[in-house]
Amino acid sequence: MFDIQEIRSQFSILDREVNGKPLVYLDNAATSQKPNSVLDVCHAYYTELNANVHRGIHTLSQLATEEMELSRRKIQKFINAEHDFEVIFTKGTTEGLNLISYILTQKLQKDDEIIISYLEHHSNIVPWQLLCERTGAKLRVIPIDENGILQLDYFDQFLSEKTKVVSVNQVSNALGIVNPIEEIIAKTRKNTDAYVVIDGAQSAPHFNIDVQKMDCDFFVFSGHKMYAPMGTGILYGKREILEALPPFHGGGEMIATCSFDGTTYAGLPFKYEAGTPNVGGNIALGAAVDFMNRVGHENIQNHENALLEYAQRHLLEIEGLKVYGEKAKRTGVVSFNLEGVGISSDVGMILDKMGIAVRTGHHCTQPIMEFFNIAGTVRASFAVYNTFEEIDLLVEGVKKAQRMLS
Missing domain, CATH: 3.40.640.10 (Type I PLP-dependent aspartate aminotransferase-like (Major domain))
Known part of the structure; x- marks a missing residue:
């Protein structure tokens, strides 16, 4: 059985707070957290x-x-x-x-x-x-x-x-x-x-x-x-x-x-x-x-794909938000920008104040950014321990950033 709470209990760092808020770690494409067994x-x-x-x-x-x-x-x-x-x-x-x-x-x-x-x-x-x-x-x-x-x-x-x-x-x-x-x-x-x-x-x-x-x-x-x-x-x-x-x-x-x-x-x-x-x-x-x-490759893939689908669907409900690669087959990552917000790092800093860790910038892929004529994106990336509730917090954080920066 896939038990997300049991999986999360294996990652002690997920119990900590950042800026007085529970940590929502969505920077897994940069590095994942480590289970206690490791x-x-x-x-x-x-x-x-x-x-x-x-x-x-x-x-x-x-x-x-x-x-x-x-x-x-x-x-x-x-x-x-x-x-x-x-x-x-x-x-x-x-x-x-x-x-x-x-x-x-x-x-x-x-x-x-x-x-x-x-x-x-x-x-x-x-x-x-x-x-x-x-x-x-x-x-x-x-x-x-x-x-x-x-x-x-x-x-x-x-x-x-x-x-x-x-x-x-x-x-x-x-x-x-x-x-x-x-x-x-x-x-x-x-x-x-x-x-x-x-x-x-x-x-x-x-x-x-x-x-x-x-x-x-x-x-x-x-x-x-x-x-x-x-x-x-x-x-x-x-x-x-x-x-x-x-x-x-x-x-x-x-x-x-x-x-x-x-x-x-x-x-x-x-x-x-x-x-x-x-x-x-x-x-x-x-x-x-x-x-x-132990978790199982199929369980990992199914859970992360569900997170990606859920995140993209709810982020795209935000007016003026663009997801890059939206129509392509993807896994684990949603990369986006807000219309009228010129610097992705501004969004990232506001999210950080809410305890939400994402990656911003060019992600060591400057040719991709040049192709899309942008300086960078906000990237949320998922691991097996992430939850739909964390996606909800991300969406609310992006809405708050949009209100503050537009």
Whole structure:
């Protein structure tokens, strides 16, 4: 049974007040709150297991290693990777995307092409621009229409023997639009031998992920958006691709042998995990997966979709309110502005005085804002612990902001 009050009871922070009002936390696309089960795992690591992993024969090191590798296997199952060593621990989506763009450097040359979309977060734009600077490759961008929907006719035109990388997000962080990645991957496979990279930062918290069915070459996501600590994340890569590509960082853990005459590299996953990892955070990421599995992916998705439908319906009853991407398939996010209110942050500050946390601004997606000719939006984003009563408070807060600012 889906019991929203029981779920909320697992998040102690939801009991606090902000500016004398009960906290209404609607900034989950930026980062989610953490259940007590995850926080308990973090605390237990530092009070009972604190040791480095893979490097010691003593008991604490062995126990910490076992717990982190257990977490890796949980994540393998969570995304349905074929092998646990295809799961690479990172600091988050941004590091994962930078890692991929760096190790692909030797695979591109002048006039090769990289395809991304207009809906990308800056972390799925800038690393590819840097790769273009290193190699002389060119960036092609799939445009969007007035609803924020990708125009795949242009994607069809872009695909050619020059295409070496296609990198798109599964869900837009700014608008919540769900992109047709199955179609994008199928078209790419049919027409090119390009690497396919999927940014799952905004999909992993909401969807059931199956990287084998998806048939992507790489899939990246962050832990902190799916109930795990900040500074955690995952890069999935197909075994044969990761084995063939060079390492990203050099140092401890990623070597097989090291001498002044040369170095050989460790096998997967350690080849891409140089240095001391965020052991406590990585173990807690496994605990976050446990939490999501207990709630159930279907329950999470159904509840969040109901929240989105309810929020959009009631927000659009406010005269002069525009929802961006209103007609597109979306999840988890409603992004809007009020007519006659020039600065989204003004709305956000008024909501904050009412204890309501939303995100305002360009959401690290300046090209999207430029397309709509706006400086930013007010973004409310949902998680499994949010309620319809909180949506009602948001709507009343937006009405109050409109009265004060118009």
